[in-house]
Amino acid sequence: MSRDTVMSNTSKDEIRQLLNDLHKRLEGDDLKIEQLSELMDQLSRFVGDQPTGDQKRLFGELDELSGIIRKMKSEIASLRPDDIKAEYIPNATDELDAIVNATAGATHEILDAMDALEEFATTLPPEQATIVTDATMRVYEACNFQDITGQRTTKVIKALKAIEERVEGLVTAFGDEIAKYAAANPKAKKKEPEGEESLLNGPQLEGKGVSQADIDAMFN
């Protein structure tokens, strides 16, 4: 009589229960390596010293699964999703907000200037006034860009927020692995730019850089 047939119905039910639990955890993205090891330990209780071919295959599959999950978690942790959430996405959305605000401000300035030109046109002879008002109308038309770029940028910001939420989910789910990875792989110190390169950081966000008044104060 084979070992399978002597295995009691209770034991089989317990194994089935364990495998169902494993299946649910896999479906719910909620499987931890420790749980898989625990499952293998529990299964080994039913198998004894001389496992059958099927049982060996089952253990082999579980062992392989455990390896895949470990590798996957390590790869995800190595992407440092905590950095993406804490640094890159907030910086990107701040820069995009700054673009929208800057283009809105510039557009209002342009419109103010056009209003002044239109006012001036009323003092000109009709032929010259027409030239000025035609030109200002073209500028008004071109200023449509601000609305469109604003709406497009808002779409990008929404997409970034959606990515941020998913990354947050990853950070929550893989928090332990990320912390372990970070402890084992401290960030290589970035090579700081030197000389003039260190001074080239592009435009600063509102309130981050020095104002012209600050600069003037340095010259007084």
Added chain:
Amino acid sequence: MAVDPNMPILIVDDYKTMLRIIRNLLRQLNFTNIEEATDGSMALRKLREAPFSLVISDWNMEPMTGLQLLKEVRADAKLKDLPFIMITAEAKTENVVMAKKAGVSNYIVKPFNAETLKGKMKTVIGDF
């Protein structure tokens, strides 16, 4: 019948810049009696408070969108025949179909120029 350049026009957009652009373009088309609203509910309040001859509205606004405003206008016995032009960046066929179904008089996709605005206004309110 000639269009009265002093006819009251309500322009609705949540972008102040856009309101200013449309106002200036209308002014260059000699329309000067222009009122502004920054969302659908403010527009609806203004429409119920005073008579208007034309509404030019954006679609994507909060809390009440341009489409909701259009539906409210068409459902209101006093406003249901009011000419209503939608000016929006929403450029999918289904948007236009939906707006037409809701009773929009005409539809302009952003970015637009004065010529397009003038042409659609002529179609809706008559030659000027």
